[in-house]
Amino acid sequence: ASRTAEEVFRDFRGRRAGMIKALTQxxxxxxxxxxxxxENLCLYGYPNETWEVTLPAEEVPPEIPEPALGIxxxxxxxxEKDWLALVAVHSDSWLLAVSFYFxxxxxxxxxxxxxxxxxxxxxxxxxxxVTGAAKKQIKEKAPNxxxxxxxxxxxxxxxxxxxxxxAPKIAAPPKDxxxxxxxxxxxxxxxxxxxxxxxxxTNDGKDEFWICCDNCERWYxxxxxxxxxxxxxxxxxxxxxxxxxxRARA
Numbered sequence: 001a002s003r004t005a006e007e008v009f010r011d012f013r014g015r016r017a018g019m020i021k022a023l024t025q026x027x028x029x030x031x032x033x034x035x036x037x038x039e040n041l042c043l044y045g046y047p048n049e050t051w052e053v054t055l056p057a058e059e060v061p062p063e064i065p066e067p068a069l070g071i072x073x074x075x076x077x078x079x080e081k082d083w084l085a086l087v088a089v090h091s092d093s094w095l096l097a098v099s100f101y102f103x104x105x106x107x108x109x110x111x112x113x114x115x116x117x118x119x120x121x122x123x124x125x126x127x128x129x130v131t132g133a134a135k136k137q138i139k140e141k142a143p144n145x146x147x148x149x150x151x152x153x154x155x156x157x158x159x160x161x162x163x164x165x166x167a168p169k170i171a172a173p174p175k176d177x178x179x180x181x182x183x184x185x186x187x188x189x190x191x192x193x194x195x196x197x198x199x200x201x202t203n204d205g206k207d208e209f210w211i212c213c214d215n216c217e218r219w220y221x222x223x224x225x226x227x228x229x230x231x232x233x234x235x236x237x238x239x240x241x242x243x244x245x246x247r248a249r250a
Contacts, residue, residue, distance in 0.1 A: 005116040008102045012095055012120055015045035017200045019091045022051040023084055023130045025199050025241050031080070034072035041072040043087060045095070049200070065097040081131075088127040096120070129201040135218065198240060199224035213240035 022030040022043060033053040034041060044052045044067060056066050068090035075083055099120065103113050124134035196203050197210075198218035209222035209229050214237050222228060225241060232238070 003106055005103075005108065005112045005119070008099055008106075008116055009119040011047045011102070012099045013123070013202065014047035014049050015098070016095055016123070016126060017045075017049040017202070018051040019043060019045035019088075019095075020126055020129050020201045021049070021199065022053075023088055023091075023126065026051075027084065028245070031075070034075050036072050036076050038072055040070040042067045042069055043071055043091060045091070065094065065101050067091065067094040085127060085131050088125075088130040092125045092127055095126070124196060124201060126201070129196070134196055134201070195219055197221045197224055198242070211238060213238060213243055215239050215243040218242075 022045075030043075030051075030053065039055060041053050042056050044054065046052070053072075056069055057063065068087070071087050071090070074086065078086070099116060100113070103116055108116065128134035196219070198213070198216075198220050200221065204221075209227075209232075210219050211222055211225065211227050211232055212219050218240060220227075220240055222232070227235075227238070
């Protein structure tokens with residue numbers, strides 16, 4: 001059981017990552033599971049970054065707040081993107097409800113609740129990730145980030161021989177200013193802090209391996225797309241799972 005704001009936030013972040021995965025990377029599987037012919041179904045996110053579409057809890061009242069009921073009934077009556085956006089909005093509401101349920105249950109004071117909310121608020125909502133609004137906000141804050149270049153303002157790219165200049169962009173977000181000793185511009189600093197993994201929707205692991213899709217130019221944690229630095233060296237044109245799936249559908 002979680003007892004601190006940081007532990008509740010980790011619970012929130014894990015559940016959020018699982019739900020984002022369902023609505024983006026594994027959207028085809030999610031779509032099929034939400035059969036309108038079945039009973040009322042809910043989308044659950046779990047702390048270990050997994051997700052499940054299943055029936056709601058039977059006990060009344062439930063152990064924790066329940067997600068939106070009957071998400072499957074609207075699937076065929078709406079445009080797919082609109083339906084996914086609707087599920088995303090309800091998922092955001094559920095995550096907040098669960099987190100502040102824990103805050104009340106564990107007796108968080110005003111300062112602990114404020115700290116919890118600030119940590120949550122620093123992440124884009126599931127709705128923003130699913131609709132692309134989070135990416136749009138980053139581009140609006142850093143106009144130059146739309147240009148395709150291996151010299152992304154807030155990223156440190158690995159040096160490569162000239163013969164591999166066509167390899168996919170790989171990088172690790174820089175360390176904090178006081179550690180690196182470099183003074184980035186205010187806009188570049190903000191872009192760095194807001195660079196989000198296209199799979200999990202977070203900017204955690206700034207010292208970890210990242211890779212950029214050469215098709216949509218979104219950045220990903222290597223571990224989220226199962227690409228290692230060694231494997232990336234042999235990829236001339238990297239396509240993320242979303243872009244690969246789109247091509248397969250076409």
